[in-house]
Amino acid sequence: MPVVAHPKLPSLDRLIDEGLVLSIEDSKVGVFGHELNIGLLNLMPDAALEATERQFIRLLASREDTLVHVYPTTVDVASRGEQSQSYISQHYNSMEDFMVRSYDGLIISGANPSQADMTQESFWDPLIEVMEWGEQHTHSILCSCLATHALMKAKYGINRQLKDAKSWGVFPHELINPDHPLVKDITGGLQGPHSHYYDLPINEIEQTNLQILALNQDAGFFLASTPKADLVLFQGHPEYDDKSLMKEYEREIKNFLAGLRSDYPNPPKNYFSVEIEDRLEQVKANIQQTQEAIKFGDEYLRDIDLSWIHAGKTIYRNWLGLLLDSKPKSIYS
Numbered sequence: 001m002p003v004v005a006h007p008k009l010p011s012l013d014r015l016i017d018e019g020l021v022l023s024i025e026d027s028k029v030g031v032f033g034h035e036l037n038i039g040l041l042n043l044m045p046d047a048a049l050e051a052t053e054r055q056f057i058r059l060l061a062s063r064e065d066t067l068v069h070v071y072p073t074t075v076d077v078a079s080r081g082e083q084s085q086s087y088i089s090q091h092y093n094s095m096e097d098f099m100v101r102s103y104d105g106l107i108i109s110g111a112n113p114s115q116a117d118m119t120q121e122s123f124w125d126p127l128i129e130v131m132e133w134g135e136q137h138t139h140s141i142l143c144s145c146l147a148t149h150a151l152m153k154a155k156y157g158i159n160r161q162l163k164d165a166k167s168w169g170v171f172p173h174e175l176i177n178p179d180h181p182l183v184k185d186i187t188g189g190l191q192g193p194h195s196h197y198y199d200l201p202i203n204e205i206e207q208t209n210l211q212i213l214a215l216n217q218d219a220g221f222f223l224a225s226t227p228k229a230d231l232v233l234f235q236g237h238p239e240y241d242d243k244s245l246m247k248e249y250e251r252e253i254k255n256f257l258a259g260l261r262s263d264y265p266n267p268p269k270n271y272f273s274v275e276i277e278d279r280l281e282q283v284k285a286n287i288q289q290t291q292e293a294i295k296f297g298d299e300y301l302r303d304i305d306l307s308w309i310h311a312g313k314t315i316y317r318n319w320l321g322l323l324l325d326s327k328p329k330s331i332y333s
Helices: 010-016 024-029 046-060 082-091 124-137 146-156 244-257 274-290 307-326
Strands: 003-005 034-041 066-073 105-108 140-144 161-175 190-199 211-216 220-225 231-234
Touching: 003 024, 003 046, 010 046, 034 046, 034 124, 034 307, 046 066, 046 082, 046 307, 066 307, 105 124, 105 307, 124 140, 124 146, 140 146, 140 307, 146 231, 161 220, 161 244, 190 211, 190 220, 190 244, 190 307
Parallel strands: 003 066, 034 066, 034 105, 105 140, 140 231
Antiparallel strands: 161 190, 161 211, 211 220, 220 231
16 A cells, blocks of 8 residues: 655655555545554755655555555754755654654664764754654654664663674675564565664673564674564665665765775675676776766666565565554454
8 A cells, every 4th residue: 555645745756656655635535444654754864865755655655455644754954955954844744743643653764974972963862852752652663774773872771883894785684583573474584785884782682672683694683673563673774775775885986086985985795796796896997097986877786686675575564564453443343
């Protein structure tokens, strides 16, 4: 079933033809088996704000019998560019309006880290306020990447640790607790993208009420959760689409050319095909000679393994099902 955004998000227009998004008006005349209300706290920077909306909306459309109402908001608006501030004022809920509504679930996106100490990020205080509010006013909070690191620190006192090298690419994961309802119908392991410089110590997580559900020994855990999924914590990125890692690679190359990193970046692991990785070596030589970035076309995506997209939809479908189970049952049902 489709998703309807409150208020309307222009970035989702391209999803209408795919049947993933309805207008508010059309949602009022349709007949749906179930309905859920989901809050979306989007922390991503201006350049990724709208793409992040689409990524999460695609996953929220994973359950065929359920219409999902999504209410987007964000924090620290004053630090954004003028164009994004205008977009947010027109198409996002203010935090005051957001926090007077009732939600079945709350999604908190990742963010680009700019400080070694997370508590020094400009969004830290309002983010923690929303997390604490969400624990009291929703059935489940689902966090992505940096939001997961923030919740681990604020709630459990677990500090992230800087890795020797960035976990970046698509990695296979062992299912550690295959009977957990979030990973129902996932068999034979799980492929999933990672993109993080920091990691969380597994031994400290195991001393909490959280369960590690999917783990790669090099990249770290992909997914952890409480037994009843009232907290769902992704360190990996099931919301990534086919181009997400390629666009990150483009940005890293631009950072190299701008002097923001000293080394030319390696491509994300296990993402491009062998043929394309060979081609990227020539691209690297050309860029180092000309000092000019290029924009990668769709031909660079040839033969990539997109199995993580199906796995992500399965996990989100299971999460939505758990939210439906937690709703009060009508005496007439």
